[in-house]
Amino acid sequence: MAALCRELVARPGGPDCPAHAESGSRDACKSALWLLLHEALTRYMDRQMARLGRVDRTDLEDLAAGKALELLLNVESGKWDVQGRNGAEIAAFLSTVARNALIDRQRRRRMEVSVGDVEAGLRHDPGEPGLTAFPREAATGSSHAMASRAA
Numbered sequence: 691m692a693a694l695c696r697e698l699v700a701r702p703g704g705p706d707c708p709a710h711a712e713s714g715s716r717d718a719c720k721s722a723l724w725l726l727l728h729e730a731l732t733r734y735m736d737r738q739m740a741r742l743g744r745v746d747r748t749d750l751e752d753l754a755a756g757k758a759l760e761l762l763l764n765v766e767s768g769k770w771d772v773q774g775r776n777g778a779e780i781a782a783f784l785s786t787v788a789r790n791a792l793i794d795r796q797r798r799r800r801m802e803v804s805v806g807d808v809e810a811g812l813r814h815d816p817g818e819p820g821l822t823a824f825p826r827e828a829a830t831g832s833s834h835a836m837a838s839r840a841a
Contacts, residue, residue: 720762727758727784734788742792749795757791 731754739745745753764770772780 720766723765724758724762727761728754730781730784731757731788731791734785735792738785738789738792742789743796745792745795753791753795754788757787761787 732750735745735750735754739750761770765772775783
């Protein structure tokens with residue numbers, strides 16, 4: 691992986707790129723790197739799910755694909771430089787990226803509100819604590835509600 695990162699940045703599509711023998715293109719090198727990143731992130735996410743909670747397989751694949759693309763773009767731009775890093779350091783970094791991606795996903799999911807929850811809150815008994823609906827007059831702007839606001 692480190693060799694692919696260095697090659698992608700140093701000499702795009704050069705002869706040292708492992709994918710060069712097949713097509714000789716920068717795209718082949720990028721594809722090979724993306725596949726490695728995606729596979730590593732997917733495996734790390736699989737391991738992290740035992741601690742952080744289950745994720746639908748489709749969501750996991752999408753999350754890993756997005757992070758792999760993000761890392762690939764960071765390699766191309768020079769934001770992620772693997773120069774001088776060994777395999778263990780890269781593996782630890784990818785494991786951290788995978789864990790953080792799952793944690794961020796869980797945080798976003800906790801903040802989401804389903805339509806059913808909103809509807810249940812709107813039908814909630816006003817005598818009980820919880821979400822309550824606005825009075826119909828206030829929502830429709832009836833003259834009585836508007837007059838009471840003006841006073």
